Every structure is written in structure tokens, then in C-alpha cells.
Amino acid sequence: MTELLLQTLVNGVYAASYMALIAVGFVLIFGVMGVINFAHGELYMAGAYAVVFVYAEREFPFFVAVAAGAIFVGLIGLLMERALFRPLRDNPLGGLIVSIGFLLILQTLAVLGFGVRMEHIPPPTQQTLNVFGIEGVILPLQRLYVIVASVLLLGGLWVFLRRSKFGVALRACAQDPEAAALQGISINQAARIAMFIGAALAGVAGALTAPLVRIHPFMGHPVIITAFIIIIVGGIGSLEGAVVAAVLYAMVHTFVTTFFDGVIADIVGLLLMLLVLVIRPTGLFGIRDRA
Amino acid sequence: MPERVTEGGGAAARRPGTRLAGFGLLAAALVALPHFLSFSQKEIAVFLVINVLLVVSYRLLTLTGEWSLGHVVIMGVGGYASAIFSKALGVPVPLAMLAGAITAAAVAFVLAFPLFRMKGFYFLIGSFAAGEVIRLLWKRFRIPFGGPKGLKLIPSVPDLELGPITIDFFEPVSYYYLCLIVVSISVFILYRIERSRIGLTFHAIHWQDHLAESVGVSTWRYRTLAFVIASFFAGLSGALLAHYIGTVNPNRFDVGEMVFVLIWAIVGGTATIYGPVLGVVVLTIINEVVLRQLGFDQMRPLFYGAILIASILFLPQGLESLVGKARDAWARRGE
Structure with a gap:
């Protein structure tokens, strides 16, 4: 029993790390641009297909494929910012709707390029580690990559936002775009950076987990639901909240899945979100109302 | 005020004769339509008429300024309820449809308690979550919802005997006419509601909710009312769909x-x-x-x-x- 609990805990840490990557990108885009990016799950999907193309089909090293996926998805983000979100800056519902349109386009492109069948790609490493030195509690090395990458990337982002000039500009835009513009900060520039980073984080999550999941054009759907739950629980616009909520939700979801089943876990997650919406709509860490 | 609500409204539209002639032409076109279509297009015409009711009922909710992401699930509630009433409990199909619509309205009434504590974006996400929960319950519980495969062999609308003529509603054209009648009446009711005092209050809540509250309008009550009415008609459209295709499943909604x-x-x-x-x-x-x-x-x-x-x-x-x-x-x- 202890082994099962510890194993579930390890699985939860893995789930938390990739969910945090997705949710933080989602929050960053919302915070700086005020847009709900419904296509965020499809950016994750695009990252996974980048690995299918570069690593599985062209046989480049795995980490080259992950980097390529991050840049590729980041560029998709830049395209979305320029073509869709910038013309609709004063229309938050419009931004949501066009991202739904873009989601349909990305899904169709994936279907046309790779077909609807599920892709399985061989993980670059089959090695597993024993955690806590216990025989029965294992962590595949591939999952460890995801955890390490998540910690490094999110840590790097935190330093970037706190210490660099761009980071401060970004946070200023999130607090008050007009005041930021009056201080000489380019809102377009901030939106570009936020969109690139946010999309690239989703792409990295998709690319790193590609060997561990079933890849298909509609794999983004559950991801966007997860992202919604996390940002509501953590508080809209709060990056720290997103990380904490990702850990919380991943643990709840993993434990309920292990001890009951996956559908019940989804229901519990959604009920958790509804509960937060009813009791404390600003979430655990949210301070102000941007919606 | 209604003139401002329905923007435009040029001189031609206000002349009653022109308007009546327009409606007459439209009705004639809709009645004649299925006879110019292929079989598969007739089926599409049936779905189209059902979807008209779905989207017009959705608009009633948006009048109060709230955009729901759960409307199709509410439609599904109507379909599932009507299917269960007629199949498991043996209620005659037309009554089951009405009961399905009422069930959808009742579910909406219950959901209104948590959901209308939220507004705008939060309501959007909240309605989405509530809808997903309902959908996952259909998926999870084989009894009475049939699990992921849903309910099958839902009874169809019984034949109607009018003297020597028997109308078989298994035929797309007959079902098209049935839907056309039901949907026309429903859309007319929705139109009258919008033009009534209640509808004007919906508009007031959308554009000036604090002002409306300050003159004594309970915005919660009117938002709930819009949600319940919209859900009733969405449920009705779901029931029309369920008894036509004979099956409902979670993915359909x-x-x-x-x-x-x-x-x-x-x-x-x-x-x-x-x-x-x-x-x-x-x-x-x-x-x-x-x-x-x-x-x-x-x-x-x-x-x-x-x-x-x-x-x-x-x-x-x-x-x-x-x-x-x-x-x-x-x-x-x-x-």
C-alpha cells in the first residue's frame, strides 16, 4: 500500500510538471493580452507532432526535436498574435472566438499532414529509476526529463519576469496596459513576447510528453479543460497560482484516477473548479478581476 | 424601444402588407423545400430546422449578456430525458418530448444557483464545467444513461392517422414538417418573449445591470428566467433530435x-x-x-x-x- 501511494505521488509530480508548463503559458497569454486562447491545447498538439516529424520521421536527436518544437510552436504563437489577437485587442470575446476558429484549422492541418490514426513514437530512453530506493516505486527516465525541464523552464521564466527589463515590461502590461504604454513600453512588443513564450511552453510540454502519450489531432481537447481548471483554481492572471494549482490538481487527479477511475477524476476536477468559482472566483492567488 | 432593439427596420419592413407577403412567401418556400432535395439533403433539412431552434434559444440567453458553453449539453439533457421517459417508462413520445424539455429547464434552474453567482468570462467557464460534469455523468453511468455508447433504439414518433391518410414520421419529409411546425411555434414564442416586458428587462440587464438593479430589477431572477426558458427550448430541440435519429450519446453533445x-x-x-x-x-x-x-x-x-x-x-x-x-x-x- 505504501508503495502504491508513493508511486501515485511520483506519477502526480510528473503530471503536475507538464500541466504547469501548459497552464503557465495559458496564464501568461491571458495576463498580458487579456485573451482566452482556446487553441492552447492545439499548440500542445503541434509540439507533439513536431517531435513526430523531426525525431521519429527525420531521426534527429530527441532534444533537437524538442527545441525545434518549442521554436515552431512559438512562431505559431507569433502568427496568432499578429493575425488574430492584435486586430481584436478591444474585443475579448472576439479573441476567444477566433482562437476557436484557429483551433479547427490546426486540427485539420494535423489530420491532413499525419492522418487521424494515433501515432506511437518510441521513447528515446527506456531506462527507469527507482525512487526513494524502493523496488516497486519507479520513474521512467523520460518522465524525469519532463519534470527537470519543467522546473528549469518555469524557474527561468520566473527569473526573466523578475529580473530582466522585458520581464518587468511584461508584468507592467499585465497590470495596466495603458499606464505601461504611457511609460514607453510597447504593448505590441510585450504581446509578442508573451505569446511566443506562452505558445512555446505549450509546445515544449507537447514535445517532451510525445513519447509518453498517444498522439492524434484531437489530443488538445482534454488539455484545454485541464488548463481551464488550473487557471480558475489558481486565480486568473496569477503565474504562481497556476503552478500551485497545477500541482494540486495533478495530485487530486492522479490519486482519484488510481483509486477510482479516470472519468470520476475528471468530474472531481470540474467540481473543484465549480466550487472555487462559487466560493472564491478570484481563485487561490488571484487578486483582481480582469474578466 | 423594440424598434431600437431590432436595428434597422426601414419603411418597407414596417408596412404590414409587405411583411405579411414576406412571411407568406417564406412559409410557401419552407413547405415546398423538401420536394426539391435529395434524400440526404432532406435529412440535413431536418437537422437544420432543429438547429434553428437550438441557436434561437441560445440567443435568448445571450440577450442578458451571458454566453454559455453548456447549451448543447442542455439540449442533450432534453434528448436523454425524452429518450428515458419514452423508452424506459413508456410515456407516449409527444409527452416525453415535452417532459424532456421541462427536465432541461429544471436542470437549468438548479444550475442557475451556482452559475449566476458568476458573470462574463467566469460564467462562460462555469457553464462549460457544469456541462462537462453532466456529460461525464452520462459517460460514467451505464444505468440509466447507457455509458459511452449512449442510448439506442429510442422510440420514434408514432404514425398519425388522419382518416384515410397515415403520416409516417420515419420519413424525413414528414418529420421535417413536424419539426417545422414545432420550431415555428417555439420561435414565435421566443420572439414574443423578447418583445414583452420580460424581454426588455433582459436587454436592460445586458446593457445596464447596475442601473437595472438600482430600480428594483432582480438581475439574478431575470438571468435565471432567460436561462430556464432558453434551456426549455434547447431541451425540446434535443428531444426532436433524439426521436429522429433514435440514439443519443455523450459525444453527440x-x-x-x-x-x-x-x-x-x-x-x-x-x-x-x-x-x-x-x-x-x-x-x-x-x-x-x-x-x-x-x-x-x-x-x-x-x-x-x-x-x-x-x-x-x-x-x-x-x-x-x-x-x-x-x-x-x-x-x-x-x-
């Missing part, structure tokens, strides 16, 4: 379907009652007739997405704004 309703409403426009109808009719024709004929089956979602983006960027007021412009041009002719 997922967020992908909801996206279509959103697209119809946005592309058509929601300022007038005919806006969403225009949206669903035009997009269904483009999707089912034009793109299908051209053979772009796999690429259809791509075109759909592109149309959605283009219409938000270039026609933010929806197709209905074209109608207003055309009417103004017609009224100014010869000047």
Missing part, C-alpha cells in the same frame, strides 16, 4: 458541437432574432452542400475555422448587418 452553435450565433449576429437563423442556414448550406459537393470532406473544419475568423475580423456585426444595409439601400432606391 460535446464542446465541439457547442462551438458550432457559437459560430452560428456569432457569424449570423445576435442583435436580431433572424441573425442566428441566417448564421445557421448560411453556414449549413456552405458546409453541407457547397463544401461537400466540392469534395473537401477532410478539410471542412479548416474552411469552417477560416470563415469564423474572417467573419469576426471583417464582419463583426454578423450577417444580419448585411440585411440592415440591404434594407436601407432598398428604402433609399430612386432617391
Whole structure:
């Protein structure tokens, strides 16, 4: 029993790390641009297909494929910012709707390029580690990559936002775009950076987990639901909240899945979100109302 | 006030004779329509009429300014309830349909308690979550919802014997007429509600909710009312669908379907009652007739997405704004 609990805990840490990557990108885009990016799950999907193309089909090293996926998805983000979100800056519902349109386009492109069948790609490493030195509690090395990458990337982002000039500009835009513009900060520039980073984080999550999941054009759907739950629980616009909520939700979801089943876990997650919406709509860490 | 609500309204539209003739022509066209269609197009016509009710009921909710992502699930509640009433409990189908619609309204009433503590974006997400919970319950519980495969062999509408004529509602054309009658009556009721005091209050809540509250309007009560009425008719459309195709399952009512309703409403426009109808009719024709004929089956979602983006960027007021412009041009002719 202890082994099962510890194993579930390890699985939860893995789930938390990739969910945090997705949710933080989602929050960053919302915070700086005020847009709900419904296509965020499809950016994750695009990252996974980048690995299918570069690593599985062209046989480049795995980490080259992950980097390529991050840049590729980041560029998709830049395209979305320029073509869709910038013309609709004063229309938050419009931004949501066009991202739904873009989601349909990305899904169709994936279907046309790779077909609807599920892709399985061989993980670059089959090695597993024993955690806590216990025989029965294992962590595949591939999952460890995801955890390490998540910690490094999110840590790097935190330093970037706190210490660099761009980071401060970004946070200023999130607090008050007009005041930021009056201080000489380019809102377009901030939106570009936020969109690139946010999309690239989703792409990295998709690319790193590609060997561990079933890849298909509609794999983004559950991801966007997860992202919604996390940002509501953590508080809209709060990056720290997103990380904490990702850990919380991943643990709840993993434990309920292990001890009951996956559908019940989804229901519990959604009920958790509804509960937060009813009791404390600003979430655990949210301070102000941007919606 | 109603004139301001339905924007435009040129001189031609206000002349009762012209308007009556217009309705007469429309009715004649709708009655004649199925006789010019192929079999599969007749089926599409049935779904189209059902979807008109779905999207027009959705618009009633948007009048109060709230955009739900759970409307298709509520439609499904009507379908599931009607199916269970008629199949498991043996209720006659027409009564079961009505009971399904009432069930959808009742579910909406219960959901209103948590959901209308939220507004705007939070309501959007909250309605989505509530809808997903309902959908997952259908998926999880084989009894009475049939699990992931849903309910099958739902009884169809019984034959109607009118003296020597027997109307078999298994025929798409007969079912098309049945839906046309039900949907016409429903849309007329929805139209009257919007023009009534209640409807005007909905508009007031949308544009000035604090002001409305300060003069004694309970915004919670009216938002709930709009939600319950809209859900009743969404449930009715779900029941019409369920007894036609004979099966309901959780995937039939997922967020992908909801996206279509959103697209119809946005592309058509929601300022007038005919806006969403225009949206669903035009997009269904483009999707089912034009793109299908051209053979772009796999690429259809791509075109759909592109149309959605283009219409938000270039026609933010929806197709209905074209109608207003055309009417103004017609009224100014010869000047």
C-alpha cells in the first residue's frame, strides 16, 4: 500500500510538471493580452507532432526535436498574435472566438499532414529509476526529463519576469496596459513576447510528453479543460497560482484516477473548479478581476 | 424601444402588407423545400430546422449578456430525458418530448444557483464545467444513461392517422414538417418573449445591470428566467433530435458541437432574432452542400475555422448587418 501511494505521488509530480508548463503559458497569454486562447491545447498538439516529424520521421536527436518544437510552436504563437489577437485587442470575446476558429484549422492541418490514426513514437530512453530506493516505486527516465525541464523552464521564466527589463515590461502590461504604454513600453512588443513564450511552453510540454502519450489531432481537447481548471483554481492572471494549482490538481487527479477511475477524476476536477468559482472566483492567488 | 432593439427596420419592413407577403412567401418556400432535395439533403433539412431552434434559444440567453458553453449539453439533457421517459417508462413520445424539455429547464434552474453567482468570462467557464460534469455523468453511468455508447433504439414518433391518410414520421419529409411546425411555434414564442416586458428587462440587464438593479430589477431572477426558458427550448430541440435519429450519446453533445452553435450565433449576429437563423442556414448550406459537393470532406473544419475568423475580423456585426444595409439601400432606391 505504501508503495502504491508513493508511486501515485511520483506519477502526480510528473503530471503536475507538464500541466504547469501548459497552464503557465495559458496564464501568461491571458495576463498580458487579456485573451482566452482556446487553441492552447492545439499548440500542445503541434509540439507533439513536431517531435513526430523531426525525431521519429527525420531521426534527429530527441532534444533537437524538442527545441525545434518549442521554436515552431512559438512562431505559431507569433502568427496568432499578429493575425488574430492584435486586430481584436478591444474585443475579448472576439479573441476567444477566433482562437476557436484557429483551433479547427490546426486540427485539420494535423489530420491532413499525419492522418487521424494515433501515432506511437518510441521513447528515446527506456531506462527507469527507482525512487526513494524502493523496488516497486519507479520513474521512467523520460518522465524525469519532463519534470527537470519543467522546473528549469518555469524557474527561468520566473527569473526573466523578475529580473530582466522585458520581464518587468511584461508584468507592467499585465497590470495596466495603458499606464505601461504611457511609460514607453510597447504593448505590441510585450504581446509578442508573451505569446511566443506562452505558445512555446505549450509546445515544449507537447514535445517532451510525445513519447509518453498517444498522439492524434484531437489530443488538445482534454488539455484545454485541464488548463481551464488550473487557471480558475489558481486565480486568473496569477503565474504562481497556476503552478500551485497545477500541482494540486495533478495530485487530486492522479490519486482519484488510481483509486477510482479516470472519468470520476475528471468530474472531481470540474467540481473543484465549480466550487472555487462559487466560493472564491478570484481563485487561490488571484487578486483582481480582469474578466 | 423594440424598434431600437431590432436595428434597422426601414419603411418597407414596417408596412404590414409587405411583411405579411414576406412571411407568406417564406412559409410557401419552407413547405415546398423538401420536394426539391435529395434524400440526404432532406435529412440535413431536418437537422437544420432543429438547429434553428437550438441557436434561437441560445440567443435568448445571450440577450442578458451571458454566453454559455453548456447549451448543447442542455439540449442533450432534453434528448436523454425524452429518450428515458419514452423508452424506459413508456410515456407516449409527444409527452416525453415535452417532459424532456421541462427536465432541461429544471436542470437549468438548479444550475442557475451556482452559475449566476458568476458573470462574463467566469460564467462562460462555469457553464462549460457544469456541462462537462453532466456529460461525464452520462459517460460514467451505464444505468440509466447507457455509458459511452449512449442510448439506442429510442422510440420514434408514432404514425398519425388522419382518416384515410397515415403520416409516417420515419420519413424525413414528414418529420421535417413536424419539426417545422414545432420550431415555428417555439420561435414565435421566443420572439414574443423578447418583445414583452420580460424581454426588455433582459436587454436592460445586458446593457445596464447596475442601473437595472438600482430600480428594483432582480438581475439574478431575470438571468435565471432567460436561462430556464432558453434551456426549455434547447431541451425540446434535443428531444426532436433524439426521436429522429433514435440514439443519443455523450459525444453527440460535446464542446465541439457547442462551438458550432457559437459560430452560428456569432457569424449570423445576435442583435436580431433572424441573425442566428441566417448564421445557421448560411453556414449549413456552405458546409453541407457547397463544401461537400466540392469534395473537401477532410478539410471542412479548416474552411469552417477560416470563415469564423474572417467573419469576426471583417464582419463583426454578423450577417444580419448585411440585411440592415440591404434594407436601407432598398428604402433609399430612386432617391
